[in-house]
Amino acid sequence: MRQQLYLYLCLRAKTPPKNPSFLFVQTVQNKPISHLLPLVEPLAIRAILFLLIAHLLALALLGFLLADKHRNLQLELAVSRAEVSLSPILAAMEGATLSGLEISEMLTIQRQLAIVPGVKSGIAVARMFSLNGTPGASPAGRIIFSTVGEHQGHPLDETVLAPLLKAGNRWMRNSLEAPTLGILVHDNSGQAVGGLMVELDATSLLAQAAKLEHEMIFNLLLLAVPSGMLLMIAFALTQRHGLRGGRLMLAVLLPTLIASAMLAWQSKEELAGSLQPAIKANSLAVAGGLVSKIEHALSLGIPREKLAGVPQYFDDVLNRHPDLARISLTLGNMTSEQFHAGRHPALANFSEVAIHHDGMQIGMLSVAPDQDFVDRALWAIAADIGVVLLVVVLTFRELLTSLVTSPPGAPMANTTGAGAQSVRLPLFLFILSEELTRAFLPLFFRDIAGAGGMALNTAVSLPISVYMIFFALTTPYAGGWADRFGPHRVFALGTLLAGSGFLWMAMTGNYWAVLGARALCASGYAMGTMACQRQIIATTTGDNRARGLALFVGAVSIAAICGASIGGVLAERLGYRMVLVCSAGLAGVGYLAFILNHRAGLAIKAPAVSFSFGELLPVLRNRRFMQLMYGAAIPAKISLAGFLFYLTPLGLQGAGYSPAAIGRAVMLYYILLTMSNPLASCLSDRYRRHLALVLGGMLLIGLGGMAGLFASVLSPDAAIWLGIVALGLGTGLSAAPMQALAVEVAPEGSATSVLVALRTLERLGSVIGPLLAGLLLGWLSTTGVMAAIGGLTLLSTGFLLTFGRSTSVRDRLLRSST
């Protein structure tokens, strides 16, 4: 028993898959390929069905990304055009405010505003509002003038005023249905006194978007049918020729990759065509604005040949408008032409506006759009597309390894780890549902806490800590329940709890409800993962069990890599709440996959683990074990939960990162962890230098945290990236040797009790981490807290240095003599 569990422990820690597709190889060896044929075998049908669904989902996700980018570009261009039309009015309002006029007194400017709405500006409704508050109270907006005849003094809609005031200067509602732009005007003490709130004309925007989306769906269908057939043929061929491993992956992935590339290329053309009118309108608005500026200068008595600072002015305009490439001016004998480096002026389709003075045309100004604007904009989502493709690759790998080789109902004696295989997909999906939220959860908490008037940093960290507490509390019992009631029941309950937690979070605006929802998610997560673990133990024996448990680790890390990155992409496009709904959906799909793979008859009781909490006491009394906990296990988890889960999203968002970019940063941690873990296991096995590896890993984590000190030299985001790299490598290096060391130094407890003690104590670190970071954020900057956590880790590592070698040898001698 003890030996078995020790093996389980070592495997969890030290021997993750050396060959990524070993599971596949293993099972194929045991079950000849010919047995899988003909294709009518239900297993193969199920496999191809799952692959087709994944294939379609991947294409749909890509199409969604492209359509979303199109909507954003459209909105961006429309807002830019509106801003050009509004800029003289805003300048007049600023000037009038600085010379002491109230917004309500700006009658001339109101007349100017009245003629702004129209086809040229793309503005449907324009409102001028004033902000007045009695001192000390939050300002209230009053409409002073509106082009749709609302009464003066009517209060301004709070739903648009509040976000504008929060943004401070300029705010836009990122929605094609009701695109709105708000701009504030400030007085000389920096206080906002009023501003403009305009609604853009949504009908043409929506029509354009709908047209493009229809074309996109048509393209998708057109591509999906042949590429899906190609996929089926490729899969059948791989089965016939017995391809496996990398070749199988390649053959199955190829149709999806080709279809994705074709979709991207096709939509590039359509996007460019669809955005052309908006780009043209924008260049025309800019040209019109520039001409009125020049005419104003001429009206001041500036002779046209003495017009100064024209090139610099045009340069500024080009820098503000990424869709424009060239502005040229002919004024009498004078010509001026400004290009923007790296952009290519369109040969046709430029906007020309005549310049008049004293009733005579005296010149011409032309603005040429950048013909590569759409291409450049699409390159900006290349990283997102890359993430989608990476997730496709990893998901296909998961699907292949779990589906192709797990015939359900096969006799247990012969199938090595078939039962274990059967949980692979549900486990992957279930963990994915939690990891989807990784990149943005602290940002979501902050929004909720901020809306409820709780601006405290601890209000953001508390939900993370609550999660960790409930996870730690549920885990020890969940295993027992799985043995008593059967893994499928516990897994069902786990998905139910986690799914309802996500849904609750998606729907509530109440901070305390979010805490409750996190507690549900945590308990559900603990139950789901423990049920899968018990299922693996129940359906494997000896050597297979080791592999089965390595599978568990593999599913966790691949789901983490996929989840963090794709969750960020989705959050950016759909919003936080929609991703939470997706998570709930994924948990449900995970449950479906579980019952599909898991026939009730397969539920075999796991070998009962005779374990009681009393066994923990001698381990906890072991000073050297506790030294390892204080010196390494707990600080490592403080860094993970405090720095990566809490500080990283907040800090990177502060540096202007989008949720998708934050997701990629978090993904890097999991990639490095997954890569360095086998290396550490190998080193640990060969040289038995557990302590050195633990010390090295911890040193790396600590030094990575100290990078926060150089935030001013490096830039804060660079410091955070360094911290993530160090944390990933450091944790990868130290995690496995730490477990081995723990078992070595605590011979008085069984391997199980040592493991339970280790897990429980390190979860203490996960609880402390976010709370500590939240507390410190009251005094320090994000990178300052990062450095503080790094410093704490280094101090603990110093404490661990006193961990003498001599005693460790004595322990080992003691152990070998018993």
Next chain:
Amino acid sequence: MNILHRTALLALIALAPGTGLAGEQHILMLLYRGCEEACQSFQDYFIKHHLPVRFTLRDAAQDKTRLPGFVAEARRLKPDLVVTWGTTVTQEVAGPWRAPDPSRYLTDMPIVFMIVSNPVEAGLVPSLASSGRNLTGTLYLLDEETQLRAARSYLDFKHLGLLVNPSEQNSLTTRDRLRQLAPILNFQLSERVLSVDASGKPHPDELPGLVANLAKSGVDLLYQSPDTFLNSQRDRLTGAALACKLPVFASAEAPVVKSGALMGVVNRYSEVGRLTARHAVRILFDKAPPASIPIELPRRFSFLINMISARQLELYPPLKLLDFAELIGDASAPPTSLETHSLCN
């Protein structure tokens, strides 16, 4: 804006002390040269925001000896806030920050000052961040570096001319600052010192000669420092400079607005008055202790351009400046008829 109407209203309020409504705050304004723009915009702010206040105005009319009387009156009237205008009034009313004599100065009521050139040098406050006592206020002078950097956005000058008036401390301080800035902003500084007569006053007649002399030595911008003598002689000074095709940069409002200086980068007195009013509101209605309010400049300055001089000099502002500068004199305005000696020919 109906200034007449407003002034009449103010006069009524000012004439009737003690007839206040419930919750109304009483502000005593101690002035030095009458209620000019800063004082007016200070009062306007309260009226526009419908804040319940009444004002009592006392003007020293540039006579320092009247100030102790104002202090005594303030003790009697017990206003909710005292506003002081200018360095002299503030020094005589608030006293130095280092151990002010409570029998001579007002120490027990909140005071807000405005139009004080340098409150730290004047001994009013230990630092601009906080007075550490029952006093706060606003600044109005922009530092020379901000001014010159802004001037560069109009005119890339290489050689700056300066007239130094040894009888005024302001002029000497400016000279020292410009000497420090010359290597930083990379310009050459040429100074001409005004001669002072037996009574310690410079002579206006030598201005055209000195300006012409500077123009001949290759100066491409003349800096008019904020001293009282040069301000009083602004027409003669800017006229002489225009005759020599020499643009003038003024560090005060009047030479650009009322005379022929090409440009100026200033805080307008009306803006200073409004900012001071904000400080007063925070003390009166938000109950903020004066020591908690830092002494600051208005956030944005005004870039003034005299278009009449620009046309005369044929030095036109770049397009970008037209977006935010305040232009004085439109296309139809006739050229300035300032005194033009042809000393440059």
